Amino acid sequence: MKHTWALTVSRMRLAMRNRAFLFFSVVMPLVFLFIYAGLLGRGNRDAVPYLLADVLALTVMGSFWGLSVQLVTFREQGILRRFRVAPISASAMLASSILSNYVLTIPTIVIEFYLSRKVFHMSGMGNLVGVAVLLTLGIITFATLGLVIASVTNTMQETQIINQILWFAFLFLSGATVPFPSLPAAIQRVAYFLPATYLVSGLQQSMSATNPVGLSDLGMDLASMIGCTVIAFVVAAQLFRWEPEAKAPRRAKLWAAAAIIPFLLLGIWENNSKHVLARSITDYQPIERTSPPDMPAH
């Protein structure tokens, strides 16, 4: 544990010196906030919690990109093998990635809340405990997904291709950019299998100023995140490669696929119950009222 913490502190220090990290983890989420709350909110205070939920989800989802790239870079440059001759375990390396990412994401989230309150006069914050739990689990889940991606890809190019595909899916299918009720039914069916969909809807529901849901209402979403995180962490630790030339075995991809089992089950259930869709329509009402004419409405 002592080693994990020492690594975590070191990783945080390195991240703070990395301009790309500062841009993608601090500047870009704040730009999203101003676009969402400033432009799309059109001065409707009741719409800000819903829009902030989307921005928070985008902030959290970005974790997988940064962590996968960092781990692959460390491996390709031979940095990991230097740690390998020290008494450091793969789990300590992975846990320090997740922990440092968690600690570094919190300030951005706090700033987003502060600006939503002070600049955009957000009316209420919904179920704050629920939001905190969702954000914590979300950051950890998406960070762990990044580590799994790093464990199954052999080159930076491969990593970036997978990252781009996932990022676009998370961005456009989860309801964080295009409101979930506006998505075609066929796309919604696919989106039910994405962790991002549950993070976005969970945050939107918890942040609702008028009718926030309790944690118990998100039981399945939270259980899926925990299940996905645990499986993904174990898989990432098992498949961890220290050496630049070590290639991921074919079975690695099957192992990695195991990490999505919880969301596969949740997706099947959700495709029948349409629970997320029903809640999304309710949560989207305040936004719909402020939508400009060209925005989709239901």
Add this chain to the structure above:
Amino acid sequence: MNTSVIEVENLTKRYGDVEALRGVSFSVSEGEVFGLLGPNGAGKTSTVEILEGLRTPDGGRVSVCGLDPQCAGADYKHVIGAALQSTALPDKMRVREALDLFGSFYPRRRGTAELLKRFGLEEKRNAFYAQLSGGQKQRLALAMALVNDPRVVFLDEPTAGLDPQVRREIYDIIEELKKDKKTILLTTHYIEEAERLCDHVAIVDHGKVIAMGTPRELKERSGAVTRITVRMARPETNGALGSLEGVTECRIEADDTLLYSTRVPRTIVALVKHLEDQNNELISLEIAAPSLEDVFLELTGRRLRD
């Protein structure tokens, strides 16, 4: 009596179709500097990386301080220090941070300030890794290898790619380590490095140890002869020098005559006498003792850097 700290028996390793190690065996005594000398691709790095626990052998037995590197886990990492051949640190990690971080992994450690001073890195303590020169990076790698005050130190090509002056600085540092009675296993393809630093040398080629001993023993054991380069006022081309006492071969290269001798003092006396008789004058004379390069050449028919 010296006890063996490192024991390697019949080590084999294969990468696909390539047989990297074909039964490597040697042992290293406590407190000695042992060199694996050989050209690139000889199997030196595979051997040392198996000893560091980074690779798994296909066959054979390895023991370091009585521990098996493949099974001993974290305990093993506490007794060894390593400067790897191909490795790096994050670009934005400062020198002192690297030593602090790696030092924090061990219960027994050397102070960062002491290491910075010893390895001449005090001025660079706050420099980022990316800002260091090749020599400074290597000095940091050596400092990090010693951060846990290990019993055994592995140095894989510690001076590869460095210019001669920096290389000599690294030699000084390794000689300092010798005084600390650390057991050191180093790999190199530089003859002077092996001759200057190593108590014992194993010459490795094509995954096998082809000769082993102290540098002196290796040179004595081989049939390598001493080369005497002679320059005379009037070059002699009649081959008379080839019949001087002890001379096994005589060659003429431009203005120089090269005499290969097994009995150097007698050859020189005979040469001086011969020149006097011929009323010729000696302008210069250079004696080159056989080097490990000559030994390698004799054993393999190739030069080390071929």
